[in-house]
Amino acid sequence: MYSIRHPSHSLYLPLRGFRHHLRQWGQHRPDATPLLLLHGWMDVSASWQFMVDALPPAWLAERLIVAPDWRGFGHSRPLECATASDPLAYGSADHYQFADYLADLDALIAHLNAELGRPAGAAFDVVGHSMGGNVAMLYAGVRPALVRRLVNVEGFGMPASQPEQAPQRYARWLDEIDALRQGTLALKSYTGAQAVAQRLRKTNPRLAPEKSDWLASHWAAPDASGQWQVLGHAAHKIVNPHLYRADEVLAVWRCIRAPLLVVEAQADSLGQWYRQGEYTRDQFHQRLQAAQPQCRIEQLPDAGHMLHHDQPAALAALLQAFFADGA
Numbered sequence: 001m002y003s004i005r006h007p008s009h010s011l012y013l014p015l016r017g018f019r020h021h022l023r024q025w026g027q028h029r030p031d032a033t034p035l036l037l038l039h040g041w042m043d044v045s046a047s048w049q050f051m052v053d054a055l056p057p058a059w060l061a062e063r064l065i066v067a068p069d070w071r072g073f074g075h076s077r078p079l080e081c082a083t084a085s086d087p088l089a090y091g092s093a094d095h096y097q098f099a100d101y102l103a104d105l106d107a108l109i110a111h112l113n114a115e116l117g118r119p120a121g122a123a124f125d126v127v128g129h130s131m132g133g134n135v136a137m138l139y140a141g142v143r144p145a146l147v148r149r150l151v152n153v154e155g156f157g158m159p160a161s162q163p164e165q166a167p168q169r170y171a172r173w174l175d176e177i178d179a180l181r182q183g184t185l186a187l188k189s190y191t192g193a194q195a196v197a198q199r200l201r202k203t204n205p206r207l208a209p210e211k212s213d214w215l216a217s218h219w220a221a222p223d224a225s226g227q228w229q230v231l232g233h234a235a236h237k238i239v240n241p242h243l244y245r246a247d248e249v250l251a252v253w254r255c256i257r258a259p260l261l262v263v264e265a266q267a268d269s270l271g272q273w274y275r276q277g278e279y280t281r282d283q284f285h286q287r288l289q290a291a292q293p294q295c296r297i298e299q300l301p302d303a304g305h306m307l308h309h310d311q312p313a314a315l316a317a318l319l320q321a322f323f324a325d326g327a
Contacts, residue, residue, distance in 0.1 A: 002214035005053040006060055015107045019082040021075035023067045025052050026060035028116050033125050033148050037067035040130030042232050044074035046218035050211060051308045054316035071104055072096055072233035088223055090233035094177050098240055101135045102142065109146055123148035125323055129308060130154050141252035149323055150258040154305050156270055159279035160246035173241035180235055190228040196220045206310045253291035260295040261322045262288065263315060269305035
């Protein structure tokens with residue numbers, strides 16, 4: 001089993017109708033900027049443990065690190081479910097809106113600043129992976145004064161859409177909501193923790209068995225029948241009814257004022273999600289060049305999309321140096 005070097009502690013915070021689960025490491029010092037770690041789609045805050053463990057104890061002794069479970073993931077559930085004994089109860093929501101992640105992050109930052117005795121507009125360092133990287137990029141453009149330094153880990157955005165796609169997208173959204181209601185849209189269940197660990201290794205063959213065994217118990221939980229279920233609401237599988245407007249995203253990215261570090265795996269993960277030529281890493285880099293020409297791009301070898309699992313020490317070293325540059 002994986003041996004934790006830096007244990008976290010959990011706390012629960014009511015924000016915007018949800019009881020949000022936060023995982024914390026380190027300790028706050030008034031002269032140090034707190035760090036927020038934002039996980040990706042169908043993931044949980046515990047996913048950052050391996051990278052945090054690669055940080056030196058002295059670094060954690062003077063910096064607070066906070067990683068939330070996004071709404072409907074992990075242990076962040078609607079307030080109506082907060083007292084339920086079922087860890088898989090996610091309430092009656094039949095879809096999730098991407099903009100809510102921005103509002104949740106905004107509310108979390110306001111709460112943490114008040115809790116830590118910082119000024120209301122004090123900035124944070126922010127690291128986001130995949131979906132969390134996309135949220136972080138948008139947030140840093142919408143609230144530029146609240147992000148001191150920004151790291152986007154494999155958060156590429158999506159292919160540009162066209163208005164003609166809207167009718168089909170809305171129809172698909174309605175169909176998938178109906179499928180969720182009928183119980184035909186669901187997340188896969190597993191026979192036990194080992195089956196969950198095998199699923200994690202299938203998705204990421206680089207993930208060591210001791211890491212997958214540890215992560216399995218944080219990524220899923222047994223239901224009343226003994227089957228293990230992913231700690232995520234099936235409603236997250238429903239397509240966003242709103243088209244991805246690349247022009248709007250670029251307009252937001254242009255408003256980012258924080259120094260930006262983009263970290264990618266050398267292995268191109270975009271190729272596994274989109275048809276050939278539909279959206280490429282070169283196109284992502286072109287967007288970055290258009291919106292943030294001063295950004296720095298780093299690629300880590302022997303890593304895939306989950307590079308905070310594959311190369312936690314290399315990523316931790318990049319973060320330490322990047323944050324120290326502006327200390």
